Amino acid sequence: MAISGRTVLLAALGSLIVGLLPGWHGVLAVLLPLLAGVGWDLARAAPVRHLRLSRAGSTSARLGETAEVQLLVTNPSRRPLRADLRDAWPPSAWQPGAAYAAARHTLAVPGGERRRLTTVLHPTRRGDHRAVRVTIRSHGPLGLAARQGSHAVPWRVRVLPPFTSRRHLPAKLARLRELDGRTTLLTRGEGTEFDSLRDYVPGDDVRSIDWRATARQSEVAVRTWRPERDRHLLLVLDTGRTSAGRVGDIPRLDAAMDAALLLTALATRAGDRVDLLAFDRTTRATVRGRTGTDALPAVVHAITALEPELVETDTRAMAATTLAQAPRRALLLLFTGLDAAPVEAGLLPILPRLTERHTVLVAAVGDPHVGELAEQRGTVAAVYRAAAAAQHQAERRRTAHQLRAMGVTVVEAPPAELPPALADAYLSLKAAGKL
DSSP: OEEOHHHHHHHHHHHHHHHHSTTHHHHHHHHHHHHHHHHHHHHHSOOSTTOEEEEEEOSEEETTSOEEEEEEEEOOSSSOEEEEEEEEOOGGGSOTTOHHHHHEEEEEEOTTOEEEEEEEEOOSSOEEEEOOEEEEEEEOTTSSEEEEEEEOOOOEEEEEOOOGGGGGHHHHHHHHHHHHTOSTTOOOOOOSEEEEEEEOOTTSOGGGBOHHHHHHSSSOEEEEEEOOOSOEEEEEEEOSGGGGOEETTEEHHHHHHHHHHHHHHHHHHTTOEEEEEEESSSEEEEEOSOOGGGHHHHHHHHHTTOOOOSSOOOHHHHHHHHHHHOOSOOEEEEEOOOOHHHIIIIIHHHHHHHHTTSEEEEEEEOOHHHHHHHTOOSSHHHHHHHHHHHHHHHHHHHHHHHHHHTTOEEEEEOTTTHHHHHHHHHHHHHHTTOO
C-alpha cells in the first residue's frame, strides 16, 4: 500500500480542525473520514497481483542505436486500472540522466482490457542487458491511496559492437577486386595463384608469357593470376589488462574488436576462412569452422559480451591454445599492446613457436594523445611531460623493431585508423602470397 500526497495534504488541513476542536473529538472528526476514504480507495483500486504482463520487441541493437521493448499489460479484473508503472533496467541501458523519465509510464486500462507500452532503451555499453522488474502503483478513484506490487517480466537485449569501421569496407573490397583482376579497369591480378591464360596485350609483363601455351597456338599467351583463396586467418584478441586501457573514449579492446570485424568482413569476401580466439589466462571466446556469410555474425556475437580482465595475460598458454586452434599454416593476427615490459617478458620468448609455422601480424592501438604530449613546450611541467611521452614512443618503436626483426608484421595506429591500416596490411600479404 502507498499513501498519496493528497492524503498528506488532507491530514495537514485536518490539523487546523483539530486546533479548533481540541481533544479526541477533533482528532476523530478528521481521522475517521480520512481512514474511510483511504480504505474505500484501496478497495476500489485494481489489484496489482492479478495483472498479466508480457514483453515483445527488439532483442538486439548496435551500440549507439536505440532498442524499443513493448510491455503488454492485461487487466483481468472488473475494476479499471489507473496506475504509474516503472520498467526497470540496468543503468547502462539508458543515457546518463535519462533513466528516470524513460522508465516511467502512466497507465489506464479498463477492466478486462489490455494496453501496450513502449520503453525505448539507449544503451551506453555493449553486452547483454536484462530487464530487472516492473513495479506498478494502482491508484484508487479518490487518489488517496494505492496498491503497489512488482512483477518479474524477463527480457534480454543484446547490444552489439558498433562496427564503425564498416564504412571502409567498400574501398577495401574495391582494392580486393583490383588484386583479383576483376575491376572495370581490367587491372591484371596481383595474386600468386594461377587463374587462366589470355592473349598478350602491350604492357603485359613479359615474365607472364606462357611459352608452352604460345607454342600450341598462333597468339602469344600470358598467364593471369589471382590472390590466394581459402587461406586461414586466426584473430587472437588479448583480453588481459593491457586491453583495458582507454584511448580517447573507448577501451583498447573495443578498438581492436572494430578492426577485427572489418578484417572478418573483408577476408570472408576474399574467400578466406576466419576464426577467432579471445584469451587472457583462459579462453574467453572462440569461433571456429564458420565460413562465408556465417563468419561475421558469429564473430560479432562471440565478442559482444567480452570485457577486459585486469590480469596479466598468460602468453605461453595463449600460444599453446593458438597453435592448437591453427594446426596448419595460417595468418595469426594478434591484437595486443606494444608496451615494452609485457612484450619482452611474455611475447618475444614464444614468438619463434608461432613464426616457425605461421605468418604473424601484431596489431596495436596507438594513442594520439602521446604524440601531442611529446610536442608540448613552454613550461617546466610541459617539458617533463614531453620527455616522458618521447621516452614512451621510443620504447614502442624499439619493441616494434624487435618484433619485425623476428619476421613479424607490426601495425600500430590510433583507433580510427587501425581498421583500414590492418586491412591494407592483410591485402598486401595476400597479394604477396604470404598467407
